[in-house]
Structures are given as C-alpha cells and as structure tokens.
Amino acid sequence: MKRNGIFSRALIATLALALLAAACAGDDEASSEEASPSDATTEDSSEESSDSSSSLSEAVAEAGVVRIGVRNDNPPMSFVDDNGDWVGFDIDLANAMADQLGYELELVPVDGTTRISFLQEGQVDMSVASMNHTLSREEAIDFSITYFWDNQSFLVRTDSYESIDDLIGETVAASAGSSTIDSWGNYVAERGGDAPEFVEFDDKLAAVQAVRDGAVEGYTEDNITLLALAAGDPDLTLLPGGHNPVQFGIGVPENQSDWRDEVNIALQNLWTIGEFAEIYEPWFEGPDRIIDLPLGGTMEIWS
Secondary structure: OOOOOOOOOHHHHOOHHHHHHHHHHHHHHHOOOHHHHHHHHHHHHHHHHHOOOOOOHHHHHOEEOOOOOOOOEEEOOEOOOOOOOEHHHHHHHHHHHHHOOEEEEEEEOOOOOHHHHHHHHHOOOOEEOOOEOOOHHHOOOEEEEEEEEEEEEEEEOOOOOOOOOHHHHOEEEEEEEEHHHHHHHHHHOOOOOOOEEEEOOOOHHHHHHHHHHOOOEEEEEEEHHHHHEEEEOOOOOEEEOOOOOEEEEEEEEOOHHHHHHHHHHHHHHHOOOOHHHHHHHHHHHOOOOOOOOOOOOOOOOOO
16 A cells, blocks of 8 residues: 655645545545455455454454544545545554554555444454543444544634634534534533534535535534645635534444453554654645645653
8 A cells, every 4th residue: 555645735735625525525436445345355254253252352363454433435544645645644653553563564445334333343453533532432342542633613604703602502514424414413412502503524525515605604624624625725714613622533343452452552652662753744734735724733652
C-alpha cells in the first residue's frame, strides 16, 4: 500500500470539491466491492475471531496478517485522493502499526457503522477509523489508549451564526452513526433547549451541500473533518469551540485483552521512538499540511 505523499497548497482548495466528490460519490460502491475479497478470504477466521473464548492474538500471529479497518471518506484522516490513491494519517498509522506488530497489512474499507460491526463480526482485527471513544461504543467493542485529540463543532454558511449556541433550536445535519448526535442532544438539553432535529447523512459531501442550500443550518462533525470539507470555500465557516471533546482510539473486539495490550504497546512504541510525530507532522503541522491542527494531547505511556 502506498504511503502518503505531501500535498501542495494548490490541492487544498479542491479537497471539498473534486477530491471529496470522487471519494464520497463512490464510497458505497467502493466499500462493497473492496470489502468482498476480505470477506471471502477470511470467512473461517471471522467465526473464530467472533468467539470471545478464542485468542485473536494467536489467530493473527498464525495468519501473519493483520486486517485493519480504515475509512476512505474522511480527509485528511483517510481518503481517496485525486490520483485514486488511498492516503491519510490513519492510513500511515495503520501501516506503522502493522510494522510494529510484525505482520503483513490488509486494509479493509469501513464506514461510520461498519467500523464497529466488522469488529463484532470478525471481519477486521482492529479499526483505525477516526473513532471517538464513547461510553455507548464501549458497550459494543473495546478501545486502545487515545491516539488523537480534537473537538466537534458545526460547519455553517459564512456570516450566518457566531457560536454553536446560536444553533440551538435549528435543524442540523449529522453523519449517520456519529457520536455528534448524542453529544449535541446532551449539550442542548443542558442549556434547557428542546431535543434538536437532525437530518442524518451517509455522505459527508451531501451534508455539506445541505448546509450550502439552506436545507439545514449547520453540519456537526469532528472539527478536523469539517475543516477539510470547508477547505477553499469562503462560503463555509467552522464555528469556534465545540460541544464534545474528541478522543480517537483504535477499536478492537471485546474480550480480547491480549490483543488489546499488543495494540496499546505498539502505539506506545511508535510514540516513544518518535515515529508517531513523524506521521502526524506532514498532515497537520508541516508546511504542506492539509489541516492546521497542532497535536492536542500526550499519549499514555506505561512504565
């Protein structure tokens, strides 16, 4: 799998249009077509991985291959660029994790819902898929330590609103299955507002277009995703602050503590040897970064 290239600033202005249109328009078709080889080749291991009494750590070691679920519609974390290459921070991290664990990498495309269900069904061994660690998700899968820090706000039409509080009582968009739905509902309730009305989208580009068209007053997502979607478009603005601090973790199947420990130790090794910073810098801090997002936290390191 190709490692990420450095994008020129000229490409930033096209992310929300040409790049994202290509990635998102074919997302459903790509997910079904690309996932099928993985399904076909791992049917037997799926049954074994879904059995909580079996050891996923041993199964992966025996196979010599780690199947990592990654999104292909979420720039700059993981997306298909205008050259048709699957790139992004999560893609680079998945490659590094496979190297640290000593296994061959098999990337499996997932989306906002299958990044969890594929773990439950044994179709992937971990999900490096921009997944916020929440209590509700903790009931379905287990998580690694935090590897990414962000917040969730709203993308709105420029000059329409000044703060997220202005959107209380308005109809807003959210990604289907996103943690923003519960978070915004809780935020509004804490301020005495009525339950918000959501329009849920499977396609991020369609959600952004709904904002442009005035069909919704804002679109709530991770700030990093909203910044990418709004890149180069002066008619869209990210509201400051947020309603939900984000802590991304790597998803792993439940009741596989040995495997979760291996994942955590691999993450910590990447951090301590400086490779994590080398992966992070070109996407978020370097001169050719797509999004300006300084590292927002420090990884937990075990002694």
